Amino acid sequence: MKTAVSSAKSTTWSLAFSDFKEITKARLAISVVFSSLAGYLLAPVSLDAFSLLLLAFGGYCMVGASNAFNQVIEKDLDALMNRTKNRPIPSGRMSVNKALWIAVLMTLLGVIALYYLNPKTAMFGAISIFLYTSVYTPLKTKTPLAVFVGAFPGAIPFMLGWVAATNDFGIEPGTLFMIQFFWQFPHFWALGWMLDEDYKKGGFKMLPTGKKDTGTALQIIMYTIWMMVISIVPVFGITGDLTLSIPAAIVVFLIGAVMLFFAFRLYEKRDNPAARKLMLASVSYITLMQIVYVIDKFI
Structure with a gap:
């Protein structure tokens, strides 16, 4: 009992x-x-x-x-x-x-x-x-x-x-904010693309054009590129105490290039499997980028 x-x-x-x-x-x-x-x-x-x-x-x-x-x-x-x-x-x-x-x-x-x-x-x-x-x-x-x-x-x-x-709060946290700010768009639009039919049942408007079309895919590419650019800005020594070495910047850029590749694949395929791969790539990017930044500071 x-x-x-x-x-x-x-x-x-x-x-x-x-x-x-x-x-x-x-x-x-x-x-x-x-x-x-x-x-x-x-x-x-x-x-x-x-x-x-x-x-x-x-x-x-x-x-x-x-x-x-x-x-x-x-x-x-x-x-x-x-x-x-x-x-x-x-x-x-x-x-x-x-x-x-x-x-x-x-x-x-x-x-x-x-x-x-x-x-x-x-x-x-x-x-x-x-x-x-x-x-x-x-x-x-x-x-x-x-x-x-x-x-x-x-x-x-x-x-x-x-x-x-x-x-x-200065240029350093402001730069960190901008990196994650631009990352949000390809990440959530990829997720919104995958779940568009389900979102519409709840009346949610998540995609920038309202549709799974080339316009949405192009905006995903544009924001991914901006994310890549902002992510390597600290290598130029203009972000105060937030710095990034050249090797680390190259690694961050290459990780971003992988995500950009999947963004272009979504533009080409315009289907849910491509959106899922981009979403997973975006999750990997934000995690790996932050790890590279931290490792670069301590070595």
């Missing part, structure tokens, strides 16, 4: 943890935390383990809160789409009130943790939540410009780490 009760409790906790991960989009949140930590490591300061832990915790809370608020706002639309109908709220596994409590609590914990680092970091974290939930989310059903708006909170994490380390 005790074994059965214990097993039931274990299953309940397991399901609750699984729903928590889904309401906060744990995989996305962890990738955002990775970007923030990379930005911190690039800053010209001595490393502090406690600050890194605060940044990781606060960053996860801010992203998790944004995603929880987003799923509360879009609960009815999520129920219409195949990719989201099994999320905790539309599936009925989690109440709206519980999701709101999670979102509010994570917002408070995130702001407090980031404020402990410094006020500027907390401010940018709060701005990120506001833009994502109050501007980007409502715009998704109204205009493709939602992706442009969403690129702002999406680009904050890389620069947030630098600000957390230095308590300063």
Whole structure:
């Protein structure tokens, strides 16, 4: 009997943890935390383990809160789409009130943790939540410009780490912001291309032309090129304390060239498999680029 009760409790906790991960989009949140930590490591300061832990915790809370608020706002639309109908709220596994409590609590914990680092970091974290939930989310059903708006909170994490380390916003975190800002467009348009039919069920307007056409593919190519250019700007010594060696710049450029290749393939093929390959290439790019930047600083 005790074994059965214990097993039931274990299953309940397991399901609750699984729903928590889904309401906060744990995989996305962890990738955002990775970007923030990379930005911190690039800053010209001595490393502090406690600050890194605060940044990781606060960053996860801010992203998790944004995603929880987003799923509360879009609960009815999520129920219409195949990719989201099994999320905790539309599936009925989690109440709206519980999701709101999670979102509010994570917002408070995130702001407090980031404020402990410094006020500027907390401010940018709060701005990120506001833009994502109050501007980007409502715009998704109204205009493709939602992706442009969403690129702002999406680009904050890389620069947030630098600000957390230095308590300063200048050309260095501004450059990190721009790299991730331009990266957002090919990444999300590739994702939007793959999921266009499903997005339309929820009324979302994610592609710049509204269609999976050459116009969208050309804009993906254009933004990929801009991303590549901005990513190697630090090699020219014009971005303050943010620097990049020539070998590292070549590696970053080549990684970007791979992503550009898949962008051209999408222009050529204009199908979902090509969009998926570009999306995966974009995920690889942002991760590898940040790793190259960090390694280059320490060698």
